[in-house]
Amino acid sequence: MSSSPTPPVPPAAKAQAKALSVKEQRAAARALKLEEYRKREARARRNRMIGIWSAVAGAVVVVALVVSAVVLTPQRASYTAGSDGVKISGVETFKNGAGHVEGTVDYPQNPPAGGEHNPMWLNCGVYEKPVPNENAVHSLEHGAVWVTYDPSLSEDQLKELKLKLPGSYIVLSPKEDLPSQVVLSAWNAQLQVDSVDDERIGEFLEEYWKSQFVPEPGALCSGALDADGKVS
Incomplete structure (x- = not known):
């Protein structure tokens, strides 16, 4: 018994199959582009976070250095101008x-x-x-x-x-x-x-220091003679 020949695929069906194939290809391409976009965004977010934390860390280091400089740098003494008549041993x-x-x-x-x-x-x-x-x-x-x-x-x-x-x-x-x-x-x-x-x-x-009990209290201590060896 001989088999009957395969009926030919109608042209409309061929066109539909081809259209589905093109749609699938386009969908796959869109999915690939979307995946690549998401990866780029993820990398960008990571880089931004690294940048933010680096900036924060840098700022913390700067603040720490400034605080250390202020705290650790010896400070010059300060005094109140004018005499109070206090007796000091040895004067x-x-x-x-x-x-x-x-x-x-x-x-x-x-x-x-x-x-x-x-x-x-x-x-x-x-x-x-x-x-x-x-x-x-x-x-x-x-x-x-x-x-x-x-x-x-x-x-x-x-x-x-x-x-x-x-x-x-x-x-x-x-x-x-x-x-x-x-x-x-x-x-x-x-x-x-x-x-x-x-x-x-x-x-x-x-x-x-800056006593009022001097012949010329408050007169200048600048604008006159810089002797040899002045450094500040």
Whole structure:
């Protein structure tokens, strides 16, 4: 018995099958593009999150560094201007007069703590070399405190001493032949100490820095003479 031949596929059916195949291909292509888009978006989200967390971490590090710098950086001491008449152990007081003179003056104290002086005051600040007595005394007349130290003072000791000093109306300079390691001189008042750790340094500055009991309180401590060796 012979088999009957396969009937031919109608043209409409062929067209429908072809159309379905094209639709499937397009759907597959869309699905592939969608999957690729989702992958790109996922990568972008990861990168954004990494960027955000990196920025946050960086900001935290910056804040930590700033806080550390503020906390760990030694801060300069501060004092209240004007004298209250507080008695400080070891402070000597004098009755030096005032007046402007030219030339060298023979002072009764070492370093000088008042007396006749040069018409030009010494600009306040830090000096690495000895400064002229006559100009420094004029600064005392304006309410400054002159802090002299023995040149043998170590670098660490000098740093510690600087931190105890205010930022204005102060003269810091080395001086040979001092009676002690450090001498603080104000107008007609003086304190000798043998250590930069001596707590009386702060007490003296609190009492005599920018004192109102000077011949010219509040007068300038700048705009005049920068002696040799001024660093700040």
